[in-house]
Amino acid sequence: MTKRQSLMILSLVVPVVILMSLAGRHHLRQGSGVEITLPIAGYDPRDFLSGHYVTYKVDYGAAIPCQRSKKNEVWYVCLETKTATQKKPERCPQMIKGTCKAGTFTAGIERFYIPETKATFLDEKTRGGKASLVVTVDEEGNARVKDLLIEGRSWRENQ
Numbered sequence: 001m002t003k004r005q006s007l008m009i010l011s012l013v014v015p016v017v018i019l020m021s022l023a024g025r026h027h028l029r030q031g032s033g034v035e036i037t038l039p040i041a042g043y044d045p046r047d048f049l050s051g052h053y054v055t056y057k058v059d060y061g062a063a064i065p066c067q068r069s070k071k072n073e074v075w076y077v078c079l080e081t082k083t084a085t086q087k088k089p090e091r092c093p094q095m096i097k098g099t100c101k102a103g104t105f106t107a108g109i110e111r112f113y114i115p116e117t118k119a120t121f122l123d124e125k126t127r128g129g130k131a132s133l134v135v136t137v138d139e140e141g142n143a144r145v146k147d148l149l150i151e152g153r154s155w156r157e158n159q
Contacts, residue, residue, distance in 0.1 A: 033139075034093065036079065036096075036143075037132050037133070037149065038058050038135065039058075039133075040057065040058050041057050053111050053114060054114055054122050055110060055111050056111075058107070060082075060084075061079060061082045062077050062083055064077060064084040066101075066104055071101070072100070072101060074098075075100060076096070077095060079092075080092055080095075096141050108142075108143065112145055122155060125150045131150050132148075133145060133147075133148060
């Protein structure tokens with residue numbers, strides 16, 4: 001095999017290996033941590049560049065004073081005590097870390113991509129208050145979306 005052929009094979013294999021490792025890392029992180037179900041209410045915007053997704057407001061059960069907060073301040077919400085603080089809570093097994101942006105608390109779990117064929121159905125259900133979100137949260141408070149539930153069942157099982 002020539003040097004040129006070796007480089008070509010390497011240039012094809014390396015990106016595939018990197019993408020597989022990133023997908024594996026995401027899958028491992030999503031599967032680890034504490035699983036929490038949170039109620040949501042939302043709407044389905046359509047963006048030509050991003051596709052179909054459900055954007056929703058997560059009900060953390062706590063008042064988070066983002067209106068008074070400076071731009072991009074880190075906040076922790078303890079779901080157990082239903083309190084929000086800027087310091088990481090010491091004895092809170094269920095906490096979510098996020099930031100205040102434009103007067104709203106965001107934890108990076110406020111958007112769920114969906115197939116175009118399910119957009120109308122999921123839009124109606126999330127607007128109707130019949131949806132909840134299953135997230136996994138690690139010990140640092142980083143949350144990742146695991147599933148979207150409609151009337152207690154996975155959105156894939158509904159309709």
